[in-house]
Amino acid sequence: MTLSEPMTDVQAAITALWQPEALPNPYPAYERVRALGTGGALHVVHPEWQGTFITGHAPCSSVLRSPSAMSGSGMPPEDAPASEGVQLLRSMMLFHNGMSHQRLRGLVSAAFTPRVVEEQRDLVRSLLSGLLDNLAARGGGDIVSGLSNPLPARVIMGMLGLHGDDEARFVRWSQSVADMLAGAENSPELMARIDADAREMRTFFKDLADELRARPQPGLLSALAAVQDGGERLSGDELLSNAVLLLTAGHETTSNLIPGGLLELSRQPQAWAALVATPRDPNVADELLRVVSPVQFDGRGLAAETTVGGVILPAGSFAQLMLGAANRDPDVFPDPNRIDWERPNSARHLAFAAGPHYCLGASLARLEISETFAALATRFPDLRVTDTDPPFKPNPVLRGVRRLNVALA
Numbered sequence: 001m002t003l004s005e006p007m008t009d010v011q012a013a014i015t016a017l018w019q020p021e022a023l024p025n026p027y028p029a030y031e032r033v034r035a036l037g038t039g040g041a042l043h044v045v046h047p048e049w050q051g052t053f054i055t056g057h058a059p060c061s062s063v064l065r066s067p068s069a070m071s072g073s074g075m076p077p078e079d080a081p082a083s084e085g086v087q088l089l090r091s092m093m094l095f096h097n098g099m100s101h102q103r104l105r106g107l108v109s110a111a112f113t114p115r116v117v118e119e120q121r122d123l124v125r126s127l128l129s130g131l132l133d134n135l136a137a138r139g140g141g142d143i144v145s146g147l148s149n150p151l152p153a154r155v156i157m158g159m160l161g162l163h164g165d166d167e168a169r170f171v172r173w174s175q176s177v178a179d180m181l182a183g184a185e186n187s188p189e190l191m192a193r194i195d196a197d198a199r200e201m202r203t204f205f206k207d208l209a210d211e212l213r214a215r216p217q218p219g220l221l222s223a224l225a226a227v228q229d230g231g232e233r234l235s236g237d238e239l240l241s242n243a244v245l246l247l248t249a250g251h252e253t254t255s256n257l258i259p260g261g262l263l264e265l266s267r268q269p270q271a272w273a274a275l276v277a278t279p280r281d282p283n284v285a286d287e288l289l290r291v292v293s294p295v296q297f298d299g300r301g302l303a304a305e306t307t308v309g310g311v312i313l314p315a316g317s318f319a320q321l322m323l324g325a326a327n328r329d330p331d332v333f334p335d336p337n338r339i340d341w342e343r344p345n346s347a348r349h350l351a352f353a354a355g356p357h358y359c360l361g362a363s364l365a366r367l368e369i370s371e372t373f374a375a376l377a378t379r380f381p382d383l384r385v386t387d388t389d390p391p392f393k394p395n396p397v398l399r400g401v402r403r404l405n406v407a408l409a
């Protein structure tokens, strides 16, 4: 594809995506990129870099499912020296492809079955009840510290078999991994903190895995420590990295969706009223995932020339998949900014990506989201968001607020 727009317009549109000012509402910046592209894709050539910014639902979906799309293409090879943080990421299934990915995913999913997930419903309900009682006793307060941080952290910790005393430490680790996934290598101070956390994680999980192999206990970690793959266990590094992946992926995304969903609903009072009328509408989780998109960007290196929507993406280039933009593609979701519980195709969203890396925790996330919003709408029909312009964490990839105050009476 040749660019019909002057490079400066394209560069300005791309630069705007990463500006802190875009965090509270990145969607106008996405629309600028969409308008400059063709067939939902905008191919950009820099002097040292070429890549394609994909806003369209169909091309995003097609790249995510393509066999030539490689995850973790920017990761240094296994034998190359790397920081503690990068070493931790390297063995996560998220950054593996082909057989190596299938093996890691197969081993973890063997311990993460639909039955195990469904068994979390009672735990989720009882955690919600306690957390909402505390918020109610104060007439409201910060939803992030009072609900959306502790709930998913306690659920995934419970599933892994980790103790509640370590909650604050796990939440900090999860934040470090999220910062690293968003490209923290540009900040030396942040990388130093992440490396220190990675060292702590390594020691913690190594000791724990040894203990669990010797004395198995209930929980996913014990199942993972014991798991056999044709006689071959997950190696120590693989166990560490994938336990950390579950801890982070199971926490950071859901904890951003809850306040993100409430903020969107506060701006669409008719959708909140409809939720109060039918709190168990089966479409709630998917429509909120579509509108909030806690993972706004995903990336793939292209191992071969790939054609999407009539646009040729060269081999060796990088595809930046703008999941937040694809989930508001007007060709697939008419009136895309509106929360519509009746939308017939909400579940076609790409909030969980698609293809081989489709979110392993999607059913757990749907369970947590639907239970949370049903409980909020049932117990607090008059809930009001009092933070109309809340502060955002400086992470455009895993986008979410730092704080969101609500009044419950």
Ligand code: HEM
Pocket: 071, 093, 094, 095, 105, 156, 245, 246, 249, 250, 251, 253, 254, 257, 293, 294, 295, 298, 299, 350, 351, 352, 353, 354, 356, 357, 358, 359, 360, 361, 362, 364, 365
């Ligand atoms: C709102 C909640 C969630 C969202 C939006 C979300 C989103 C995603 C996305 C977009 C990916 C694909 C990343 C890529 O293609 O590079 C992914 C992968 C993954 N997610 Fe989730 N996730 C959520 C919750 C969870 C939960 C609760 C867990 C587990 C406890 C989980 C575990 C995973 C794992 C293990 C992967 C890696 C799968 C693989 O590489 O094969 N996620 N998630």
